[in-house]
Amino acid sequence: MLVKKEYLSQPQSANCTQKIFVSLIEYQTLSVDTKNLLFLSRLQATLVWTDPELGWNRSVYPFDKVILPVDKVWTPELHITNGITTTMKHSSRDLLVHSNGTVQHSVIIKAEVNCDVNLFNYPFAGDECPVAIQTWAKEGCGTELVFGQLRNVDGSHGDWSTDKVKLKYVRSDRNYILVSLSIKVTNPFITLLLPSILIILADIVSFALPLGGGERNSFKVTLVLSFTMFLIILNNLLPGDGKCSPFIRIHFCVCLILLVVSMLFSLVATRLATEGRLLFCCYSENTGNKDGKEDEEVNADMSVNQLTGSEDNSQLLRKVVNFLEALDAKTLESDRNQMFADKVDKTFFWFYLIFGTIYFIAMTCVMVKYTCAVNHFHFWSEE
Incomplete structure (x- = not known):
């Protein structure tokens, strides 16, 4: 008899409004897409409403409850206001009807919700996003939701966890579930922050390598390429x-x-240790050729003297002394350049270490404590 009635439209009432009691909502966050600022939610809602047309007289039909096919009677439709996509399906092909017209049913809603999650503190991020539940209403007619209990089910998925959920009521057509999300720090810290910290630490320790030989420069170039x-x-x-x-x-x-600056300084310090100057000029090359020519002349004179004995010994000795003095001066100049470069290198090392330490402390404080405000209710009009 009830199936043949085919009541597929909303029950009519004097005030043109049908109240739907949502006795229980089981909420679950399936996934969070931090790249596109979306999260996928699943809600299973138990609905209770009264349809007088589905009631019967127990003196005629002595049954208190019957099961009806869900496609033969009217059922309310719920959707997520701020959801990009929302799908609702019946949890069962049947529903339960009492003799007084009370109908009990359960639906499952999956919604992809757009939420501008506060990611400024990533990977220490956490935020509260609304999931606005709405049903059909038009010019004072339609359905009105009355909420009961809310339960959070399996709040940990992927890198994010659902800490708690709360039902919030603004007015009859503006109800939402406030979902508190927080990211699990371990995975993003290991994959993002820790490698950057270790690379900077390796760059600081690389100052222990000597300036000469090129080992430090090649190592720092490798660090820059690796980080890139x-x-x-x-x-x-x-x-x-x-x-x-x-x-x-x-x-x-x-x-x-920091890595590029450290690499460039290492190159400059190597130049200081070798030449004692930063500017490139042609004098160093000419001086080297001149010293080479003097060495060749001294060696030639010594060879000629050994063979012929026609050169004056005093003149030869003078040239040998001048050569040794020039060699000593060159050695002293090289030592002074090396000492100056080492002093500059140590100064830059301490500056680099202090600045890097201060930066990482400040960066950690900003990531953990700074709060960036986001309006999550822009999908509602200002009325």
């Missing part, structure tokens, strides 16, 4: 840009600048 490849690989893994852009992007930029 590291950024290229992580380009698609870093969270997306929003109003609160992740500070970790600035952190990577600063780390790359």
Whole structure:
């Protein structure tokens, strides 16, 4: 008899409004897409409403409950206001009807919600995003939701966890679940922050390598290239840009600048240790040729003297003394250049170490404590 009635429209009432009691909502966050600032939610809602047309007289039909096919009677439709995509399906093909017209049913809603998550503190990020539940209503007619209990189910998925959920009521057509999300620090810290910290630490320790020989310069160039490849690989893994852009992007930029500055200084310090000057000029090359010619002349004179004995011994000895004095002066100049370069190198090392330490402490404080405000209710009009 109830199936043949085919009541497929909303029950009519004097005030043109049908109240739907949502006795229980089981909420679950399935996944969080930090790249596109989206998160996927699953809600299973138990609905209770009254349809007088589905009631019967127990003196005629002595049954208190019956099961009806869900496609033969009217059921309310729920959707997520701020959801990009929302799908609702019945949890069962049947529903339960009481003799007084009370209907009990359960539906499952999956929604992809757009939420501009505050990622400024990433990977120490956490935020509260609304999931606005709405049903059909038009010019004072339609359905009105009355909420009961809310339960969070399995709040840990991937790198994010759902800490708690709360039901919030603004007015009859503006109800939402406030979902508190927080990121698990371990995985992004190991894959993002820790490599950058270790590379900077290796760059600081590389000052223990000597300036001569080129080992330090080649090592620092390798560090710069390695960090550049590291950024290229992580380009698609870093969270997306929003109003609160992740500070970790600035952190990577600063780390790359520190590595490049350290590499350039190492090259300059090597130049200081070798030549004692920063400017390139032609005098160093001419001086080297002149010294080479003097060496050749002294060696030639010594050879001629040994063979012929026609040269004056005193003149030969004078040239030998001049050669040795020039060699000693060159050695002293090289030692002075090396000492000056070592002094400059140590000064830069302490400056680099102090600046790097202060920066990492400040960066950690900003990531952990700074709060960036985001308006998550822009999908509602200002009325």
